[in-house]
Amino acid sequence: xxxxxxxxxxxxxxxxxxxxxxxxxxxxxxxxxxxxxxxxxxxxxxxxxxxxxxxxxxxxxxxxxxxxxxxxxxxxxxxxxxxxxxxxxxxxxxxxxxxxxxxxxxxxxxxxxxxxxxxxxxxxxxxxxxxxxxxxxxxxxxxxxxxxxxxxxxxxxxxxxxxxxxxxxxxxxxxxxxxxxxxxxxxxxxxxxxxxxxxxxxxxxxxxxxxxxxxxxxxxxxxxxxxxxxxxx
Amino acid sequence: xxxxxxxxxxxxxxxxxxxxxxxxxxxxxxxxxxxxxxxxxxxxxxxxxxxxxxxxxxxxxxxxxxxxxxxxxxxxxxxxxxxxxxxxxxxxxxxxxxxxxxxxxxxxxxxxxxxxxxxxxxxxxxxxxxxxxxxxxxxxxxxxxxxxxxxxxxxxxxxxxxxxxxxxxxxxxxxxxxxxxxxxxxxxxxxxxxxxxxxxx
Numbered sequence: 001x002x003x004x005x006x007x008x009x010x011x012x013x014x015x016x017x018x019x020x021x022x023x024x025x026x027x028x029x030x031x032x033x034x035x036x037x038x039x040x041x042x043x044x045x046x047x048x049x050x051x052x053x054x055x056x057x058x059x060x061x062x063x064x065x066x067x068x069x070x071x072x073x074x075x076x077x078x079x080x081x082x083x084x085x086x087x088x089x090x091x092x093x094x095x096x097x098x099x100x101x102x103x104x105x106x107x108x109x110x111x112x113x114x115x116x117x118x119x120x121x122x123x124x125x126x127x128x129x130x131x132x133x134x135x136x137x138x139x140x141x142x143x144x145x146x147x148x149x150x151x152x153x154x155x156x157x158x159x160x161x162x163x164x165x166x167x168x169x170x171x172x173x174x175x176x177x178x179x180x181x182x183x184x185x186x187x188x189x190x191x192x193x194x195x196x197x198x199x200x201x202x203x204x205x206x207x208x209x210x211x212x213x214x215x216x217x218x219x220x221x222x223x224x225x226x227x228x229x230x231x232x233x
Numbered sequence: 234x235x236x237x238x239x240x241x242x243x244x245x246x247x248x249x250x251x252x253x254x255x256x257x258x259x260x261x262x263x264x265x266x267x268x269x270x271x272x273x274x275x276x277x278x279x280x281x282x283x284x285x286x287x288x289x290x291x292x293x294x295x296x297x298x299x300x301x302x303x304x305x306x307x308x309x310x311x312x313x314x315x316x317x318x319x320x321x322x323x324x325x326x327x328x329x330x331x332x333x334x335x336x337x338x339x340x341x342x343x344x345x346x347x348x349x350x351x352x353x354x355x356x357x358x359x360x361x362x363x364x365x366x367x368x369x370x371x372x373x374x375x376x377x378x379x380x381x382x383x384x385x386x387x388x389x390x391x392x393x394x395x396x397x398x399x400x401x402x403x404x405x406x407x408x409x410x411x412x413x414x415x416x417x418x419x420x421x422x423x424x425x426x427x428x429x430x431x432x433x434x
Contacts, residue, residue: 023402084279091273
């Protein structure tokens, strides 16, 4: 369970617990009554790759595969693969023995390259020390759900009596007004929430629900607006 | 082209074409690229732990095997419940008349983890449904893109940009009480950086 440093409308802060909300896992696939396992295996060796086959038999090598199985080396094909290490190959297919240069390439929505630059490391900003901010920017729930697609939700929970009062009051305020409030990081809460280094930035909207003395305080996270791509709009 | 989404609202049928919307299409993307000494893009490969072989792209595959090591094709596999019993296959809903449920509360949408978003284009839309959507009402319907063992649902809504269907799975949160013991620790997987830019910010 992670901790979250959160401020309320008055700027008071507290450290509380969070728990990611996940759907039930999809059903496992298998054969009834039979133990099965999932494995990675060697499907072909270098001689079965397209470039090699095209070089040896021409581009239309389908019949050659049927006639002679040149892509199947009985000594190696089908062998299960265990652990592997990642290596980089040069554009000519040779193994690199020194770390490659890394660049960050920006593509526009049309798929065209817009910019190349040195990669920047963006640290996470949701943690125990830096508070995330109640910005005070509120929107009715009905409006928020038609403007953003929410891919993640986090439940915020108290850790003691004081934080129960702290979170209950926030949930009650939001429940009573039927609104959600924008939560942000950095000074004034102007920055999106980033949960880990180089992680996706999210807009966070806090929602509160109340049932007597019970509460739910849910942080809904979105990284996509509900709108049509520019070429379709 | 995929079959349309066909929805029944109060006995009247509406049909929509649909196209997937994702962040790449809206905002573009950011990719970290490895370059070789000549400034050309590197390819990735895997070296087996024992140094036996370099696995280039296209050389490996994956699948299910039984205890004898025999390969099982996808036709042999079914969805299994928690007790190992076979589940019924859920057919595709595309092209099939599907009942709309609702209007539903915004909380129903907030309780879903959205996995796909589709922009809808009306081929034929019932006037009452059109009016309800323009009024901001949200509806739910069963949605399954292709036949499989997981029934999904989608939420139909409209905003100033158009009509959308949001597909996902429900999540469950808990009520918190003053004297409630803390829940057991849950391992939280870290998300992977998906190299996407996000100009929404």
